[in-house]
Amino acid sequence: MQTVLSIAIDAFAYGMALFIICIGLSLTMGLMRVVNLAHGAFAMIAGYIASYAARDLGLGYAVAIFLAIIGTVIISIPIERLLYRRIYGSPELTQVLMTIGITFCVIGITNYFFGPTLKTIPLPGSLSQPIDVGFKTIAAHRLFVMACGLVVAGGLWFLIEKTDFGIKLRATVDNAAMADALGVRTQVVYAISFAIAIGLAALGGVVGAEFLPIEPYYALRYMVTFLVVVSVGGAGSIPGAVVACLLLGAVDTTGRYLMPEFGNFFFYAAVIAIVCVFPRGFFGRAQ
Amino acid sequence: MSASTDRRWLRDVIGIALIIAAGLAGYWLFPDNLALLTRVIAAALLVLSIDLITGYCGVATLGQASLFGAGAYAAGIACVNGITEPVTLILIGAVAGSVAGLLMGTIMLRAHGLAQLVLSIAIVQLFHEAANKASAYTGGSDGLAGLMVSPLFGMFAFDLWGRTAYLFGLALLVLVFIILKFVVSSPFGMLCRGIKQDPIRIRAMGSFVFPVLLKMFVISGAVAGMGGALAAISTQVVGLDSVSFELSANALVMLVLGGLGSLYGALVGTVIFMGFEHFVSAINPFHWMTMVGALLIAVVLAAPGGLSGLLDRFSASGHRAKRGKA
Numbered sequence: 001m002q003t004v005l006s007i008a009i010d011a012f013a014y015g016m017a018l019f020i021i022c023i024g025l026s027l028t029m030g031l032m033r034v035v036n037l038a039h040g041a042f043a044m045i046a047g048y049i050a051s052y053a054a055r056d057l058g059l060g061y062a063v064a065i066f067l068a069i070i071g072t073v074i075i076s077i078p079i080e081r082l083l084y085r086r087i088y089g090s091p092e093l094t095q096v097l098m099t100i101g102i103t104f105c106v107i108g109i110t111n112y113f114f115g116p117t118l119k120t121i122p123l124p125g126s127l128s129q130p131i132d133v134g135f136k137t138i139a140a141h142r143l144f145v146m147a148c149g150l151v152v153a154g155g156l157w158f159l160i161e162k163t164d165f166g167i168k169l170r171a172t173v174d175n176a177a178m179a180d181a182l183g184v185r186t187q188v189v190y191a192i193s194f195a196i197a198i199g200l201a202a203l204g205g206v207v208g209a210e211f212l213p214i215e216p217y218y219a220l221r222y223m224v225t226f227l228v229v230v231s232v233g234g235a236g237s238i239p240g241a242v243v244a245c246l247l248l249g250a251v252d253t254t255g256r257y258l259m260p261e262f263g264n265f266f267f268y269a270a271v272i273a274i275v276c277v278f279p280r281g282f283f284g285r286a287q
Numbered sequence: 288m289s290a291s292t293d294r295r296w297l298r299d300v301i302g303i304a305l306i307i308a309a310g311l312a313g314y315w316l317f318p319d320n321l322a323l324l325t326r327v328i329a330a331a332l333l334v335l336s337i338d339l340i341t342g343y344c345g346v347a348t349l350g351q352a353s354l355f356g357a358g359a360y361a362a363g364i365a366c367v368n369g370i371t372e373p374v375t376l377i378l379i380g381a382v383a384g385s386v387a388g389l390l391m392g393t394i395m396l397r398a399h400g401l402a403q404l405v406l407s408i409a410i411v412q413l414f415h416e417a418a419n420k421a422s423a424y425t426g427g428s429d430g431l432a433g434l435m436v437s438p439l440f441g442m443f444a445f446d447l448w449g450r451t452a453y454l455f456g457l458a459l460l461v462l463v464f465i466i467l468k469f470v471v472s473s474p475f476g477m478l479c480r481g482i483k484q485d486p487i488r489i490r491a492m493g494s495f496v497f498p499v500l501l502k503m504f505v506i507s508g509a510v511a512g513m514g515g516a517l518a519a520i521s522t523q524v525v526g527l528d529s530v531s532f533e534l535s536a537n538a539l540v541m542l543v544l545g546g547l548g549s550l551y552g553a554l555v556g557t558v559i560f561m562g563f564e565h566f567v568s569a570i571n572p573f574h575w576m577t578m579v580g581a582l583l584i585a586v587v588l589a590a591p592g593g594l595s596g597l598l599d600r601f602s603a604s605g606h607r608a609k610r611g612k613a
Contacts, residue, residue, distance in 0.1 A: 035401060086588060092400060093347045094587055097543055100536065101583030108577025116573075216573075224408050224532060231405040265416040271409040272394065279398040 005136055007257050008250075013142040015249025016149030017208030022229045023156060023241050024197035024204070030236015031173045032190055034084060035092050037099040040219040040226055041106035042198050043205025046072040047214035048110060050206040051119035061124045065206050072202035073195050080194050088190070103219045111216045119214045121206060141210055148207050152200065157238055159196075169193060173236075232274050234281030243282050299468055302551060303461065310457040314450075321449040323565060325521040328456040331557040332514030333538045335467060335550060336384075339507040341539070342548035343471055344500055345483030346395065349535050350407030351511055353414040356530025357387035358512025363431045363525035364424055371437040377459065377516045384512015385505045387414075392504030396497055407535075414530045430526040434519060452521035459517060463510055467550055470506060479503055480548075540579065544586055546593025555594055 025039040050068040053059045059067070083102065087095050127144055130137040160166040171179040172186045180186050205214070212222055233244030248267060255266035274282075313324050337351045361383030362376040370376065395406050418425045425431055438451075470476055478499055481489045486496050519525045528534060537560070545556020560579075568575040590597045 029401070035404075083584065083588075092404065093341070093543075093547075094591065096347070096349075096404065097540070097583050098587040100540070101580040101587065104576045104580030104583065106580075108573045108575075108580060111573040112577075220533075224412070228405050228409065231401050235401070262416065262420060264412055265420065268409040268412045268416070272406060272413065275402050275406050275409070276394065276397055279402050281402070 002136075003257070007254055009136070009138055009142060010257075011250040011253035012246065013145045014211050014253055015246040016146050017204060017211045018225070018229055018249055019149050019204075019241060019245035020145075020152050020207060021201055021204030021212075022226050022233075022245060023152065023238065024200035025226050026230045026233060026235055026237065026241045027156075027193060027197045027200075029230055030234075031169060031193060032088065034088060035095045035099065035227075036084075036197075037096060037223050037227060038102040038106065038219070039197075039201050040223045041103045042072050042076060043201040043208075043222075044110065044214060044218040045075060045106065046202030046205040047121065047209050047218065048114055048119060050209075051121045051214060052114075054121050055119075061121075061127065064121065065203065068206045069199050069202040073199050076195065076198040077191075080191065084194065103223060107216060107219055114216075116216050121209045121214070123210075145207055145210075148203070152203070153238060153242055160238070165189075165192070228268075228271050230281075232271060232278075232281055234278075234283040237281070237283035240281055240283030295472075303465060303468075306464065306554065307457070307461055310460070314453060314457075318450075321453040322521065323561075325449055325453045325456045326518065327558060327561045328453070328460050329514045329518035329521070330538065330541065330561060331460060331554050332463060332517065333511050333534075334541045334545070334553040334557045335463065336507040336511035336514065337538055337542050338547065338550060338553040339467070339471075339510065340500075340503055341542065342553075343476065343479045343483065344503050346500065347404050348395070348407040349404055349532065349539060350391065350395075350409075350411035350414075351507075351538055352530050352532070352534040353391060353411040354384045354387045354508040354511035355515040355518075355534065355538075356414055356418065356525075357508075358384040358515030359519045359525045359529045360418060360425055360431065360515075361512070362516035362519045363434055366434045366436060366519070367431065371435060373436050373455065373520055374440075376436065376520055377513050380512040380514075380516025380519070381509040382512070384508040384510070384515065386508070387512070388504040388506075388508020389501065391508070392501045396500055396504075408532060411530060411532050411535055415527060415532070418530050419527055425525070428527055430524050431519075432524050434523040434525075436520050436523070449521060452517075456517050456521065459513065463513065464550060464554075467510070471550065475499070475502070540583060542593075544582065544593055546595030546597075549593075549595045552593050552595035559594070 021039070021043050025036060028034050028036045028039070046068040049071045050064040053067045054061060054064040079102065083098065087098050090098075123141055127141045129140055131140045131143060133143075160169060168179070168184045168189050171182070171184055172189045176186050179189075205212075212218065229244050229248055230241065232248060233240035233242075248270065251270045252264070252267045255262060255264075259266075310328075314321070317324060333351060333355045336354065337348060340346045340351075341348060358380030362380040365379045366376055370379070391407070391410055394410060395403055398406055419427050421427075422429075471479075478489065478494060482496055482499060490496055515529060518529065541556040541560040542553055543556070544560055545554065546552025563578070564575060567578055586593060592599065
C-alpha cells in the first residue's frame with residue numbers, strides 16, 4: 001500500500017512537471033501549427049539561467065524562477081522574429097528540421113558557455129523538507145510542483161476560454177485571414193502566445209529540474225518525450241495534455257519503480273498503443 | 288518524348304559512372320580511412336532508404352534506424368551462429384530489414400502527419416529497448432562482438448585495412464542504386480510520387496494508397512537492412528547505436544541536406560555530412576552540434592530542396608527564364 005501511494009504521488013508530481021513544460025508546446029502546435037522541437041531547448045535555457053542565479057549569484061528560488069522566465073522569453077523574441085516567423089504554415093518536415101537545427105545550436109552554444117556538467121538548482125529550505133499530509137509525508141517540492149501544475153492548467157483555461165485575448169486567439173486559430181480582416185492583429189496574437197508558451201517551458205524547466213535534471217543534452221533527451229506527450233494528448237487541448245501527462249507519467253514512473261531494467265519500454269509501448277487507437281490524440285481536433 | 292527519355296538514360300549512366308569513379312577515387316586517395324568510407328556507404332544506404340519513403344512517398348520518419356538496426360542485428364546474429372558468407376549475410380540483412388519495414392509500415396501508416404512522426408520515434412525507441420533487453424542474443428549495451436566473416440566468394444578475405452569491405456560495399460551501393468533508379472522511375476514509383484502530392488486524388492483514380500506505401504516500406508526496409516548488414520560485416524561489431532533515434536535523425540538531416548526526392552541528393556548529403564562530422568567532431572563535439580544546427584537552419588531557409596535542389600534550380604534557371612515564372 002505504501003509503495004502504491006508513493007508511486008502514485010511521484011507519478012502525479014512527475015506528470016504535473018511534464019504538463020507545465022508540454023502545455024506550452026501543445027499551444028504552439030495546436031494553435032500556431034508549429035511543431036516546435038526546440039521547446040525543450042528553451043526549458044533548458046531557463047534551467048541554466050535559474051541555476052546560475054540561484055547557485056552562483058546566491059539569489060532566492062523565487063527570484064531565480066522569475067529571472068529564468070523573463071530571461072528565456074527575452075532570448076526567444078529574436079529567435080521567433082527571425083526564424084519561427086518564416087516557418088509558420090510550412091510543411092511539418094520543414095518545421096521539424098528547422099527546430100531540430102535550433103535545438104542543436106542551443107545545445108552547442110550552452111555548452112560553450114556553461115560546460116558539460118550537470119547543473120543543480122538549489123531548493124530553499126521550505127521546499128526541501130518533507131511535509132506531513134496526514135496519511136503520509138511528502139517532499140514539499142513534490143507538492144509545490146503539483147500546485148504549480150494545477151495553477152497553470154486553471155490559468156490557461158481561464159485565459160483561453162474567458163478573456164478577450166482568448167477570443168482573439170481562438171479566432172486567429174480558426175481562420176487567420178478572416179480574423180485579420182476583422183481587425184485582430186494576428187501577428188501580435190502569435191507573438192504573445194509564443195511568449196506565453198516559452199514562459200511556461202521556462203517555468204516547467206526550472207520547477208521540474210528535480211525530475212528532468214538540467215544537463216547539456218536535456219533539449220535532445222527529452223525532446224521526444226515532450227513531443228510524444230503532446231501528440232498523445234492532442235495538440236492544443238488543455239484537458240488532453242493533462243490526461244496525457246498524468247497517464248504517461250504514471251506509466252513511466254510505475255515502470256521505473258517495478259521493472260527498472262526495462263527502461264523506457266513501457267512508455268513507448270503505451271505511446272504506440274494510444275496513437276494507434278487515437279490517431280489525433282485524446283482530445284485532438286479533426287483537421 | 289523519346290529524345291527526353293534518351294537524355295535521362297544518358298544522365299543516369301553518367302551519374303552512376305560518376306559514383307563509381309568517386310568511390311574508386313576514395314579508395315586510392317584515402318587508403319588509411321577505408322573503415323570510415325565503408326561507414327559512409329552503409330549510412331548512404333540508410334539515407335537512400337529514407338529517401339524512398341520520405342522523399343518519394345511523403346511519409347516523414349524519424350525512426351528509420353530501426354530497419355537499419357534490424358538488418359545489422361540479423362546479420363550479426365547469423366554470423367555469430369555460423370553463417371559467415373558475406374553475400375548471404377547481406378541478404379539476411381535485407382530480409383530482416385524488409386520484415387521490420389513491413390511491421391513499421393503497418394503501424395505508421397495508420398496515422399498521419401505529426402502522429403505518424405511520433406509513431407516512428409516510438410518504434411525506434413522500442414526497438415532500441417528490445418535490443419538492449421534481449422542481451423542474450425544481441426549483447427545488450429556491450430554490443431554484439433566477435434563477428435568472423437569468411438572471405439568474399441571464398442577468395443577475398445576481409446583485411447585489417449578494410450579494402451575488401453570497402454570495395455564490397457561500393458559494389459553493393461552501386462547495385463542498389465541502379466535497382467532503385469528503376470524502382471523510382473517505374474509506374475509504381477510514379478504512383479508513389481502521386482500519393483505524395485495528393486493521396487485523395489490517387490484514391491479517387493481507383494488506386495489503393497495503403498498497399499502501395501506498404502510496398503515502398505518493404506523495399507526501403509530491404510535497403511536499410513542491407514546497409515545495417517554491411518555496417519555489421521565491415522566493423523565486425525553491432526552496437527545499440529545502430530537502432531538509435533540519433534542515427535535516424537542524423538540520417539534524415541543528411542537526406543535533407545542533399546535534397547529530398549533525389550537519389551543523388553541522398554548520396555551527396557551523406558558524403559558531405561559524414562565528411563564534415565569526421566573533421567569537426569574530432570576538434571570539439573559541441574562545435575559540431577552548433578554547426579549541424581546552423582547548417583540545418585540555413586538549408587531550410589535558403590535551399591529547401593537541399594544541395595541537389597539548388598543545383599537543379601541553377602541548371603533550370605535558363606529554361607525558366609524563357610518560360611516565365613513556373
